[in-house]
Amino acid sequence: MANQNNFSENLEDYLEIILDLQRTNKVARSKDIAERMGIQRGSVTSMLKNLSTKGLIDYEPYGYVTLTDQGETIAEEIERRHGIIKDFLSRVLMVDDEKADGIACRMEHVVDRQTIDRLVNFIHFLDTCPKMGKDWLQAYVTFCKDGKPDKKTCDTCMEQTLSSEK
């Protein structure tokens, strides 16, 4: 409904990058977009025309590039998804930062609004609900040494926890 998107992952990536460049440099330049996308300058030009035709950016040949309102809305949505997924991957699953960023960069195109909102709630729940214990993360770290369940530590922990519960 809100974001009846239907644009390719690729277009979404462009929008996300343009949003970021616009923020840091006021305006997005073709050369920087090419660099961020890891492609040639020539390829950017055609994509800018494409984005412009779709009403997602304002673009004149040899001019600067800025997002239209519609483009900005989409870019911000994608950016939001990116941040949330990256947070989950790095803070909850403890995937290292660079990898988390790379995976988030691809997952952000795959999840919809509802799913991402549920992920937000879930993370919020983990962070705040006292039933989980404030130290759920620590408990999980104990549970998963180096990413693999550390059976010995875990068994001891379970015993302690269970016996202290009466």
Add this chain to the structure above:
Amino acid sequence: MANQNNFSENLEDYLEIILDLQRTNKVARSKDIAERMGIQRGSVTSMLKNLSTKGLIDYEPYGYVTLTDQGETIAEEIERRHGIIKDFLSRVLMVDDEKADGIACRMEHVVDRQTIDRLVNFIHFLDTCPKMGKDWLQAYVTFCKDGKPDKKTCDTCMEQTLSSEK
């Protein structure tokens, strides 16, 4: 290391579908692959040649299709990722089954072995660690009525939990 994959998401989808057809029908037929992929029969033929060239399937024109060992290994890995992601989406984030399946179908190509293993550990932790409380899922359901945090219920729950903790 193990799965230095480098095949496109598309190829991975074909392999996954062929694996499933092979299981249910002993052998995969072009027509069924087309149906599952939602594409025309003609498109399947070229892809079968492609997969065959890459050594992922055994294929003779007009013959049946079976996965090679390498193809099977990849297909099984993808299938595993699919199941795990779907489980997380539907059971933890409570995304409805059909949607969870669709998202998993795309996410499965995006995560690597390490990340999926960590997700497995995390889900396992949620399911088994007594520190979380056996009813963490119930707590979460209370927390998120209809996917949105139900502040009132949640506050009550927090009070109770906190006061019963001493």
Add this chain to the structure above:
DNA sequence: AAAATAAGTTTGATATACCTAACTATCGTT
């Protein structure tokens, strides 16, 4: 302001993954 450099564009080509429609092989009936 002219020359040099940098940025942006154009053109023609490639790869992937599709399509449609015509054609061919195979299978199941009778």
Add this chain to the structure above:
DNA sequence: AACGATAGTTAGGTATATCAAACTTATTTT
């Protein structure tokens, strides 16, 4: 064994997203 239906293939075409290299415009530097 012949016929019709079903399955599979081929050929030519489309869309997307990329490339390299030649070219044009804009910006610096002197």
